[in-house]
Amino acid sequence: xxxxxxxxxxxxxxxxxxxxxxxxxxxxxxxxxxxxxxxxxxxxxxxxxxxxxxxxxxxxxxxxxxxxxxxxxxxxxxxxxxxxxxxxxxxxxxxxxxxxxxxxxxxxxxxxx
Amino acid sequence: xxxxxxxxxxxxxxxxxxxxxxxxxxxxxxxxxxxxxxxxxxxxxxxxxxxxxxxxxxxxxxxxxxxxxxxxxxxxxxxxxxxxxxxxxxxxxxxxxxxxxxxxxxxxxxxxxx
Numbered sequence: 262x263x264x265x266x267x268x269x270x271x272x273x274x275x276x277x278x279x280x281x282x283x284x285x286x287x288x289x290x291x292x293x294x295x296x297x298x299x300x301x302x303x304x305x306x307x308x309x310x311x312x313x314x315x316x317x318x319x320x321x322x323x324x325x326x327x328x329x330x331x332x333x334x335x336x337x338x339x340x341x342x343x344x345x346x347x348x349x350x351x352x353x354x355x356x357x358x359x360x361x362x363x364x365x366x367x368x369x370x371x372x373x374x
Numbered sequence: 375x376x377x378x379x380x381x382x383x384x385x386x387x388x389x390x391x392x393x394x395x396x397x398x399x400x401x402x403x404x405x406x407x408x409x410x411x412x413x414x415x416x417x418x419x420x421x422x423x424x425x426x427x428x429x430x431x432x433x434x435x436x437x438x439x440x441x442x443x444x445x446x447x448x449x450x451x452x453x454x455x456x457x458x459x460x461x462x463x464x465x466x467x468x469x470x471x472x473x474x475x476x477x478x479x480x481x482x483x484x485x486x487x488x
Contacts, residue, residue, distance in 0.1 A: 293474030302481075304378075304464055305479045306479065310476065350416065355474070361422055362477060364417040
């Protein structure tokens with residue numbers, strides 16, 4: 262089955278700096294890569310996703326890049342703000358019916374004011 | 375509000391007991407997924423239902439079972455509870471069978487076994 266590894270497990274940045282979280286996956290058939298943000302006491306919330314036919318996707322201060330050959334994808338957050346502090350999860354899935362998302366271990370991002 | 379409703383929000387019970395966690399998916403979604411999140415750990419997939427039928431199984435213990443009812447709500451039953459079962463249990467829903475149509479998570483049920 263799919264295995265997703267995520268680094269770093271914790272990341273501390275100064276407000277205004279950029280943050281980068283990296284994930285690798287094992288199943289070359291995976292073609293959907295979402296990122297989730299989990300705030301304290303809440304469920305994970307989808308913030309951006311990318312499909313395998315696209316190399317990069319941007320949404321305001323958030324961008325995701327995908328390298329299919331190397332089987333890794335990354336989340337980039339620019340101009341970080343204290344409200345970006347949360348746990349971020351990457352995930353991967355194939356388009357098989359009945360398939361589930363396999364999540365990385367999570368990254369705790371702390372943005373210091 | 376994500377549209378996925380989980381009840382109860384908190385549950386405290388003793389070892390050996392049985393509990394039922396409930397999930398109502400977002401309106402129109404046919405798939406329900408259950409995940410377990412232990413302290414400082416990631417999200418472990420338990421089981422998926424689509425339109426009332428079991429579709430995929432993850433690392434779900436034999437003491438755990440689930441079902442999806444005709445109105446599409448789902449219940450996760452945990453029995454013979456052990457201290458190690460203490461965790462956050464999340465339900466997520468999606469419109470179709472495949473995971474690549476996007477998941478919407480509920481706010482979770484925090485289970486504490488004492």
